Amino acid sequence: MAITSANQLELLQTAEAVAREKMIDPALVIEAMEESLARAAKSRYGSEMDIRVKIDRKTGRATFTRVRTVVEDEELENYQAEMTVEQAKQYMADPNVGDQFIEEVPPVEMGRIAAQSAKQVILQKVREAERDRQYEEFKDRAGTIINGLVKREEYGNVIVDVGAGEAILRRNEKIGRESYRPNDRIRCYIKDVRREPRGPQIFLSRTAPEFMAELFKMEVPEIYDGIIEIKAVARDPGSRAKIAVVSYDNSIDPVGACVGMRGSRVQAVVNELQGEKIDIIPWNEDVPTFLVNALQPAEVSKVVLDEDAERIEVVVPEEQLSLAIGRRGQNVRLASQLTGLDIDIMTEEEESQRRQAEFEQRTKLFMDTLDLDEFFAQLLVSEGFTNLEEVAYVDRDELLVIDGVDEDTAEELQARARDYLDEQNRLALENARALGAEDSLVDFEGLTPQMIEALAKDGVKTLEDFATCADWELAGGWTTVDGERVKDDGLLEPYDVSLEEAQNLVMTARIMLGWVDPAELEQDEPEDDAEAETEEAGA
Incomplete structure (x- = not known):
């Protein structure tokens, strides 16, 4: 095949036909043709030459040119595509490094192999353009x-x-x-x-929770318009689902709007999802209230929320237990997915037994440590005292409100509690030093003797050791493994050290050791505050 005047227009016609068939830009097809012709020309003139082809978009005429670039003497590597400044003076008036000398070369006669190679290049480019178009359309x-x-x-x-x-x-x-x-x-x-x-x-x-949300958006105009918002979706595909909705217009009931007249709207979604049963639940900012709604149709007697652990305890009547859990745990599992909390369900009887066990445990603590009789220890527990620290350091007036407790009795109670705590602190420090705890850790403000003992048992014996600890290693936390939340026990977690307190303790230790410059921290804080103010202003 020769690129002659007889077939110049055929190039443009072929490009347009291919572009129309593949629904891509004709310019991409022409660029592929230019590249294929240039490759065929290199096989004729030499692969080291920089041969370029330009097809006129109007006439179809293909122009073959050879390009040589001016480079420094020491950078000259390809004599066919590069030349020095001295060599360039033969062709150019005032050559500089980076200039290009372009000369037209005769068109090539394309043999069978070259033509086949050109065809492959064009097909490859067209396929790439088609893939790019598909990706851009669907991304x-x-x-x-x-x-x-x-x-x-x-x-x-x-x-x-x-x-x-x-x-x-x-x-x-x-x-x-x-x-x-x-x-x-x-x-x-x-x-x-x-x-x-x-x-x-x-x-x-078809199993993604977002699929259900999008189906409701199609069926419920109020969701599409933003009057009603879908806050959360939990699905057991093909079986049951829960969807939480909230209305930003007090005159519109979000649940009723999603159900539709005689259930027409929700039924359309159910039919699309192969009969999947859907519970539509009103969303609430108050987490316990939202959870009570999420556990419908079961009735809930009491809810206890642990925000730090992201867990929640739910107490239900005995006859409601199976309904709250659902078949194979389906109801409570979906409610957990909807709220993002781990849910523990117990009956009223189980909750009563647990509270009784805690009452007896605290009573025994006060009897053993303060040398009290059972009745008096029960009085302390009934008044809300849970540990010795509360008895030892509480305002004395809070003890005087207990029946039978006068000034002398209150003073004696606090003295016994403090003596016991002091003795426990002394023993804890002795054990910690025996385990190798050094003065740098013992004298560090913020750690109790019991904390120092616990750290020493785990190999944290110096202030340097403590400063290398991560906050979650001290305070504990939760991680997600295979979709389930797993508890990470912290060294100081038994002593109610929060994550924020652990962060402050570790940072203080690092500052004392000179690992962190407090001036740098002060400089970072205003920037953080400024960013927060900017975000608030933008909101």
Whole structure:
């Protein structure tokens, strides 16, 4: 094939035909043709030459040029594509490093092999352009619902025709045991769009909680308009789901709006989800109230929230226990996903037994340590005293309100408590020093003798050792492993040291050791405050 006037226009016609068929820019096809022609020319003139081809967008004429770049003498490596300043003076008036000398060369005669190579280059470029177009079209559609036609099923995965490409609905993203035949219409949620070497990969889902949220947005105009907001969704795909909604218009009931007239709106979503039962729950800023709603239809007697551990205890009547837990724990599991809290459910009887056990444990503590009879110890527990520190250091007036406690009795109680605590502190310090605790740690303000003993048992014996500890190692915390929250015990957690207190203690130790400059911390704080003020102003 020769690039002559007879087939110049054919280049443009071919480019337009390919671009129209693949729905890509004709300029990309022409650029691919230019590259393929340049590659064929290099095989004719020499691979080291810098041969470039330019196709006129109007006439189709292909111009072949050879480019040589002016470089420093010591940088000259490719004599076919580069030349020195002295060499360039033969072709240019005043050459400088970086200048290019361009001369036109005769068009090439393309043999069968060169023509086949050019064809492969064009096809490759067209495929890349087509993949880029597909990726650009779908990357911004992630997080939306798409309708498609089932093309085939491979090993449980469904290949879906979505118009401008193919998408995949994996086996674990299908609801229950649903199956599809070719040409079935399917509605899915675009979970992810990735650019990969083999082309853009579009991953679909019918089990994602966001799929249900998007379906409600389509069925409930108030959600689409932003009057009602979906705050959380929890699903057991194909079986049951809970969705929390809130209304920003007091005149609109969010639950009623989502249910619709005679359940028409929610029923449309249920039908799409293969009969999945849906509990629509009013969202509430108050976490215990929200949890009570989330555990519907079970009735809750009492809720105890532990914000630090992100756990919550729920007390229900005996007859409501099975309903609150649900079949195979489904109800409480969905409520936990909805609220983001770990939920412990117990009956009223179990809660009463636990409170009784705590009462007896504290009573025994006061009897053994303060040498009190059972009745008097029970009086202290009934008044809310839980440990010796409270008795020893509480304002004496709080002891005097207890029946039978006068000034002398209160003074004696506090003296006994302090003597006992002092003795425990002395023994703890002795044990800590025996374990190797050094004065730098013992004298560090903020640590009690019991804390020092606990640290020494774990190998933390100097202030340097303490300064290398992480705050969570001291205060404890929670981590998520395989989707479940796992407790990390802290060295000082038994002594009620919070994460913030642990941070302050460790930072103080680092400052004392000279590892951290307090002036730098003071400089950082105003910047943080300024950022916070900026964010508040923007909000």
